[in-house]
Amino acid sequence: VGHPEIFPLVFTTKTQEIFDCRVLEDVTEENCFKLIKKEDIIQDLKTRAAISDFHPVKKVVLEYPGEELLVVFDAKFQYGQNFYLVASEEAKENLLKPPETTEEKEEEEKVEEKEEENGEATLEVHPYKPPVHKPWVSLGSEKEVEEESVKDTVGKIKYMISRIRRKFGAPITFTDKNASHVKDSYVECTSYQDKAFSIKMLEKNVGIQMVPKVREASTQTKWTYPKNAATQYFPRQLSNEEKEESLSSEKLKEFFTSVHLRMEIALQQNEIMNAFFDDWKALAEDESSSGGKPDVYLKAYQSFTDLLYLKDRTISCVCWHPTVYGIIAVSARDQLYYEDQVNLSDKSLLQQSVILFWSFFDPIHPQLMLECPEDIYCFQFSPSDPNIIAGGCINGQVVLWDISQHEEKLQNAKPDDDAMKMTAVNTVNASILNVLQYKCMSGPSLMQAQDSSTEPPLVRYCAVSSIQYSHKTPVTDIYWLPDYSEDNQTDATSENRAGVRVQLVTCSPDSSILFWDIPATKVLEKPSSEKIREEEIFDMPLDVPDTLNHLDLCWKPLIKINLCESDTNTEYSPVRISLRELHYHYKTSEKAQSLNTLEVSAKESPYTEMRTPSSKNLKAPQNISTSFFVGTEDGEIVYFDWKMEIDSDLAKPHTQKYTIHTETINTLQRSPFFKDIVLSIGGRNFAIWKEGVTTGPILQSSCSAGRYTAGQWSLTRPGVFFIGRDDGNIDIWDLLKKTYEASHFQNISESRITFISPCVASRRLMQHLAVSDDLGVLHVLEICQTLSEASRNEVGN
Amino acid sequence: AEVEETLKRIQAHKGVIATMVINAEGIPIRTTLDNSTTVQYAGLLHQLTMKARSTVRDIDPQNDLTFLRIRSKKHEIMIAPDKEYLLIVIQNPCE
Numbered sequence: 001v002g003h004p005e006i007f008p009l010v011f012t013t014k015t016q017e018i019f020d021c022r023v024l025e026d027v028t029e030e031n032c033f034k035l036i037k038k039e040d041i042i043q044d045l046k047t048r049a050a051i052s053d054f055h056p057v058k059k060v061v062l063e064y065p066g067e068e069l070l071v072v073f074d075a076k077f078q079y080g081q082n083f084y085l086v087a088s089e090e091a092k093e094n095l096l097k098p099p100e101t102t103e104e105k106e107e108e109e110k111v112e113e114k115e116e117e118n119g120e121a122t123l124e125v126h127p128y129k130p131p132v133h134k135p136w137v138s139l140g141s142e143k144e145v146e147e148e149s150v151k152d153t154v155g156k157i158k159y160m161i162s163r164i165r166r167k168f169g170a171p172i173t174f175t176d177k178n179a180s181h182v183k184d185s186y187v188e189c190t191s192y193q194d195k196a197f198s199i200k201m202l203e204k205n206v207g208i209q210m211v212p213k214v215r216e217a218s219t220q221t222k223w224t225y226p227k228n229a230a231t232q233y234f235p236r237q238l239s240n241e242e243k244e245e246s247l248s249s250e251k252l253k254e255f256f257t258s259v260h261l262r263m264e265i266a267l268q269q270n271e272i273m274n275a276f277f278d279d280w281k282a283l284a285e286d287e288s289s290s291g292g293k294p295d296v297y298l299k300a301y302q303s304f305t306d307l308l309y310l311k312d313r314t315i316s317c318v319c320w321h322p323t324v325y326g327i328i329a330v331s332a333r334d335q336l337y338y339e340d341q342v343n344l345s346d347k348s349l350l351q352q353s354v355i356l357f358w359s360f361f362d363p364i365h366p367q368l369m370l371e372c373p374e375d376i377y378c379f380q381f382s383p384s385d386p387n388i389i390a391g392g393c394i395n396g397q398v399v400l401w402d403i404s405q406h407e408e409k410l411q412n413a414k415p416d417d418d419a420m421k422m423t424a425v426n427t428v429n430a431s432i433l434n435v436l437q438y439k440c441m442s443g444p445s446l447m448q449a450q451d452s453s454t455e456p457p458l459v460r461y462c463a464v465s466s467i468q469y470s471h472k473t474p475v476t477d478i479y480w481l482p483d484y485s486e487d488n489q490t491d492a493t494s495e496n497r498a499g500v501r502v503q504l505v506t507c508s509p510d511s512s513i514l515f516w517d518i519p520a521t522k523v524l525e526k527p528s529s530e531k532i533r534e535e536e537i538f539d540m541p542l543d544v545p546d547t548l549n550h551l552d553l554c555w556k557p558l559i560k561i562n563l564c565e566s567d568t569n570t571e572y573s574p575v576r577i578s579l580r581e582l583h584y585h586y587k588t589s590e591k592a593q594s595l596n597t598l599e600v601s602a603k604e605s606p607y608t609e610m611r612t613p614s615s616k617n618l619k620a621p622q623n624i625s626t627s628f629f630v631g632t633e634d635g636e637i638v639y640f641d642w643k644m645e646i647d648s649d650l651a652k653p654h655t656q657k658y659t660i661h662t663e664t665i666n667t668l669q670r671s672p673f674f675k676d677i678v679l680s681i682g683g684r685n686f687a688i689w690k691e692g693v694t695t696g697p698i699l700q701s702s703c704s705a706g707r708y709t710a711g712q713w714s715l716t717r718p719g720v721f722f723i724g725r726d727d728g729n730i731d732i733w734d735l736l737k738k739t740y741e742a743s744h745f746q747n748i749s750e751s752r753i754t755f756i757s758p759c760v761a762s763r764r765l766m767q768h769l770a771v772s773d774d775l776g777v778l779h780v781l782e783i784c785q786t787l788s789e790a791s792r793n794e795v796g797n
Numbered sequence: 798a799e800v801e802e803t804l805k806r807i808q809a810h811k812g813v814i815a816t817m818v819i820n821a822e823g824i825p826i827r828t829t830l831d832n833s834t835t836v837q838y839a840g841l842l843h844q845l846t847m848k849a850r851s852t853v854r855d856i857d858p859q860n861d862l863t864f865l866r867i868r869s870k871k872h873e874i875m876i877a878p879d880k881e882y883l884l885i886v887i888q889n890p891c892e
Contacts, residue, residue: 235824235836235839235840236822236823236824237824237825237832237836238820238824238825238826243826243827246820246826247800247826247827251881251882252800252818252826252882253799253800255879255880255881255882255884256799256800256803256804256884258879259877259879259882259884260803260806260807260884262863262864262877263807263875263877263884263886264806264807264810266864266866266875266886267807267810267811267812267813267875267886267888268810270812270873270888270890271810271811271812271890274890276868
């Protein structure tokens with residue numbers, strides 16, 4: 001199929017018989033070629049016309065150039081029919097010959113297979129046949145070519161134009177002519193906007209160039225030149241040799257000779273008199289102090305009272321805390337009349353006696369409470385360690401407290417946090433107190449009070465003196481002494497330079513004065529064993545410090561002085577005592593005497609470092625004064641001088657006695673400014689004594705209307721002291737103004753004033769006066785300026 | 798020698814707190830105070846003396862400074878100048 005010269009034919013059997021190409025007889029598969037003459041085919045066509053098998057290829061047969069046509073038996077129906085006609089000579093030749101060749105090949109191959117001869121020769125025999133020209137078959141392409149080709153449609157016309165020869169090359173003149181002048185000389189085709197057709201310009205390319213704007217400007221700055229802001233330098237100094245050299249030079253000698261006279265004149269001038277002293281100014285100062293302000297008074301600052309502990313009780317003693325500002329301690333005792341004081345057995349034990357600590361910042365709640373075995377008559381802070389407090393009881397014992405645990409709390413007492421801080425301490429206290437039992441501590445009111453959270457902590461005393469060696473009557477006065485520690489080798493008492501006060505002196509109306517000593521603690525045993533021991537015996541709470549525990553109930557006085565007149569054998573009953581060296585200054589900015597200076601001790605007890613003093617031979621101290629004043633119950637002022645003798649524990653006093661006051665002396669105090677001036681107050685009058693003046697007091701007041709019940713020197717003004725009366729007034733005496741009557745008096749409370757204590761706080765400007773009365777109320781008053789500031793010459797006067 | 802004697806005599810006067818000898822440049826030669834205080838006094842007083850001297854001489858060139866006394870609340874400083882040296886004495890007058 002696809003060969004243009006192959007025409008498939010169907011030969012019927014008749015046709016096959018005619019042309020001798022019967023299938024399987026003449027023409028086999030192998031021998032499939034049959035050459036049929038052309039004339040025979042034409043004849044057949046004529047004879048059988050339409051039914052002739054050659055009818056479809058009639059034209060091809062007629063046009064066939066050769067004489068014989070090849071008809072091939074197509075056994076395999078390769079072209080669709082069983083025979084096909086080959087319409088060209090070339091194809092015929094091809095078919096005939098190549099099959100022959102192939103036949104030959106096949107034969108030869110078979111022969112080769114059999115004989116295996118010359119296979120290559122037969123393969124090579126594949127003769128090269130150059131391509132046979134085939135007649136060009138038109139497929140319509142020449143028509144397109146014809147259409148595209150350019151041909152002259154019309155023949156070219158030739159023209160020949162000529163001109164006369166002389167007209168060639170003649171000069172020519174050109175002229176201009178405006179085209180618009182001549183009509184129709186030109187044709188123009190103007191552009192017009194065709195409405196039917198418009199082009200919208202959508203894009204336009206435009207060139208852009210960027211140029212920065214430049215502007216010139218100029219400024220001028222100030223040139224600060226560097227200069228020194230600070231210079232560090234050190235002074236030039238001459239070396240020692242140079243100094244020596246200059247000292248010995250001649251020039252220096254000349255200098256001195258010329259100069260020293262002038263200098264001496266000037267020095268002497270200054271010594272003679274002060275040329276710049278302003279008399280008028282000095283006068284003015286005196287005037288203002290004495291004439292001055294009429295409104296000198298004590299301003300009420302605060303008052304403290306406690307309903308629970310101070311009910312129906314009177315305040316026996318008031319003490320300011322020496323270092324912490326604003327803390328004041330108050331001791332209370334029962335309001336006993338004078339007669340009942342003797343009869344102690346009637347004293348009720350229902351209410352626990354305490355020492356209350358008040359703070360300025362919290363007027364309602366006391367800061368601290370010190371538990372007392374009995375009512376305390378008087379107490380004092382130890383000057384060297386403000387955490388040690390010594391108190392004298394109504395039954396004659398001396399009690400010691402150690403509040404170093406609460407020291408911080410006292411120092412930090414602030415108005416807001418008080419309640420909070422106290423709860424922490426109190427829960428411990430309360431639980432312990434609930435478990436343990438005390439001797440005289442079972443008051444139900446106290447227990448209930450402890451359970452509440454706003455109660456101040458209770459500090460139990462840590463040492464109490466032994467009963468048989470204490471006083472028999474109430475201890476009425478107690479003072480700390482500067483330490484006279486003894487030296488065992490030389491037997492001479494010397495001062496304790498460390499200034500730690502460990503000695504007390506107490507006096508009591510049983511006509512004895514006792515000197516107590518706090519000996520050093522022994523090596524601290526293990527706290528557990530101590531605690532166990534104490535728990536069996538004393539049931540002490542665990543938070544009481546162990547200091548001074550060894551003294552508890554076995555403390556004995558060091559020295560006992562019996563006050564009795566050797567000739568008349570009368571016994572004195574001292575109520576107040578005033579030793580010469582007693583005046584101590586707490587650590588302030590003032591200059592203090594060397595004997596009385598002290599340092600605030602460290603947290604640990606300093607007592608551990610003390611040597612144990614021996615209780616044997618005490619010799620009289622050489623350079624320390626041993627004389628003192630004693631005010632007695634009967635109103636006598638006795639001036640004692642004790643000297644220790646060897647082998648004797650009792651003193652042999654030398655006395656001088658003065659009876660001025662009619663009633664019990666209630667105050668005997670040395671002036672803070674003069675060591676030898678003593679104020680004594682008793683009954684209805686007071687007197688000022690000077691040591692060494694034996695004829696009598698240097699000043700004695702007249703009897704006043706009411707009784708004087710308490711008094712104190714002012715701490716800042718040498719000529720001022722305060723006296724309290726039994727009608728609740730305070731008299732302020734200013735000796736520079738008037739010596740015959742009080743310069744000022746003021747009513748503080750309704751009941752009797754029991755104690756006065758002034759306080760100097762170095763930090764603050766105002767000074768306070770604490771006044772306590774019979775009702776248990778503590779008033780703190782502010783001392784106004786005129787009373788608190790000393791004028792210049794007051795000390796001298 | 799004599800110098801020592803004179804100095805001692807001056808120091809023994811009543812109320813004298815300190816004595817100092819300074820050279821023309823303000824460097825202390827002899828003093829009874831501690832070093833730092835002396836140096837401070839020397840520097841300051843030397844300048845003051847120079848100023849005072851120049852003041853006096855400016856007003857009258859024939860004049861010269863002979864003695865300088867500074868009275869303060871607490872004490873009095875006396876300065877005796879010379880060509881090469883300065884004698885400074887600090888005294889607490891009367892009371």
